[in-house]
Amino acid sequence: MNLRVFLADDHPVVLRGARAILEASGIAVVGEARTSDDLLAALESESCDVVVTDFAMPNSTSPDGAEMIRQLRERHPLLPIVVMTMIGNVGILDSLLRAAVLGVVEKTEDMEILPMAVKSAANRRVFISPGLRRQLDAMGKRRGRGTLSAREAEIIRLLASGLTVTEIAQQLDRSLKTISRQKIDAMRKLGLENEAELYAYARENGLT
Template identity: 45%
Template sequence: MQDPVRVVVADDHPVILFGAEQALLKFPGLQVVARARQSTELVKVLQTVACDVLVTDLAMPGGQYGDGLPLIGYLRRNFPDLPIVVLTMLENAALLKRLSELGVTSVVNKSDDLSHIGLAVQHVSRNLEYMSPSVKASLDTLRMNAGGKNEEVMLSRRELEVVRLFVSGMTIKEISEQLNRSIKTISTQKNTAMRKLGIDRDSELFQYAQSNGLLNLSSHSVGDTGGAS
């Protein structure tokens, strides 16, 4: 008899955590061996509990290892052989591209049926990639819009600076005064950054910034992030 696939589930919302676990239990051969609510708990679990696949939310604030892309990067460096299924509400092009660059081969959107979590675990446990329907649709749209070109999404230092200040709570006028640039220039740089990232609304920009760790960057470190968007 084949050994069960041991799964660790991490999410800061109890309802999602419970729903994901129940969805996984419907798949024969999958076994939930531990749960975590933030990155501190998650890393401790991974260091002490044997598991084959990690299913983790992307936005889990509060832990000492952060969340979003910085957390995924930490997990990939410290647990390089552990397949990861990422749960998220975000579908923007830059985020999906960065997850792929970090070695994540499976992303499930929380708006899709939770059964896709089980399907994703089955796939990554066999070294296969899996994207839930809405994520796949976003990737297909991205490829069509790019006309088949695989272009790098990069923000300039100034665009990153504007995004960081904007998501920190400053208005366009306040940013223009602090950086000594015109309001029109700041607005253009913000809009250009959003266009490059495939983002239409300010709320998505805040989510992107959180996922990329931009909310925690100090001003002198912004320039180091240009190639990581």
């Protein structure tokens, strides 16, 4: 029996490409979503063996990113998740693995590896694309100053997407004081002095 995959990404070109690659490998795509709202709603009624989702889908009323993964895991604890991303921050990558995400695929790598990630996840084996694995290994050796935690990286990503500190606090259900402190801590670690430098860092590190 063919594996059944549900796809989610806010870029139609990525959806078409991922579908073509998966179907060419004999993997059935049973549905698609372009927002976290649609993904969470569809999975309430659509059955699949693996969900393959983008990490950042900002055009949603429901949270994307780490909070979306948390909700997926809470609602569907046994469903294998593969994340496609351009985010290389070691804190976020570590948080995905700690959240029991079984596959992480870098979008800039050869997407022919996507079926491998799906099959590994279906068999409860962790798959990390080669470029991200090298990055994790390299960054793991120099943790500390200049390395953001998963929460700090998520705050930077949401700020760069255009949300205010108040909106982020509401979305993540945290206090304004907590979000402000995490923003300040992140900027201090990175040596950033203003909002313009923060946005530039986010763009250069795939956090937008």
